[in-house]
Amino acid sequence: MTDWSAVVWGFVAGIVAGLVAFLVPVIGHIGAGLIAGFVAGYLAGGGLGSGLWHGLLAGALGGLVLVLVTAPIAGLLGGVLGGPIGGLFGGLSVVVAGLVIAFVFALDSAVGGAIGAVLAD
Structure with missing residues (x-):
């Protein structure tokens, strides 16, 4: 069962991380994902699978x-600068890129969650 308080x-x-x-762009954002996952996994406990x-x-x-x-902002800016088609493509491109970023954030957070859950038990 999912412990939503641990996830939040x-x-x-x-x-926060x-x-x-933004002080250390690439390493910092990977670390932020690991920290997010670690906190969620540590609070949830329950072993490796639960932490993941x-x-x-x-x-x-x-x-x-x-x-x-970010998607609505990009859609509005695209609409102002490129008309309705620019707004559509601006918003959609941010959604697609954002979903890829969400997937990447989820992967390193899963690793951090597994580590956190193992250390919690």
Whole structure:
């Protein structure tokens, strides 16, 4: 069963770590995903599989929120600069790229979740 409080706390930890990650761009964002997953996995406990699952959810949630925030902005900017077609393609391209980013965030968060859950038990 999914411990949603662990997932939400992992998500919050990932957001905070992601904001700090702008100081060290590539390593920082990978680390933010690992931290998000670690927190979710550690709080959920339950072994390797549970940690993977909770870390995956925390990372994916962070990526999906990123998509929901940036896609409308890109659609509006594309609409202003490129007309209706520009708005459509601007918004859709951000959604597709964002979903790929959400998948990548979820993968490293799953690894962090597995580590956190193993250390919690």
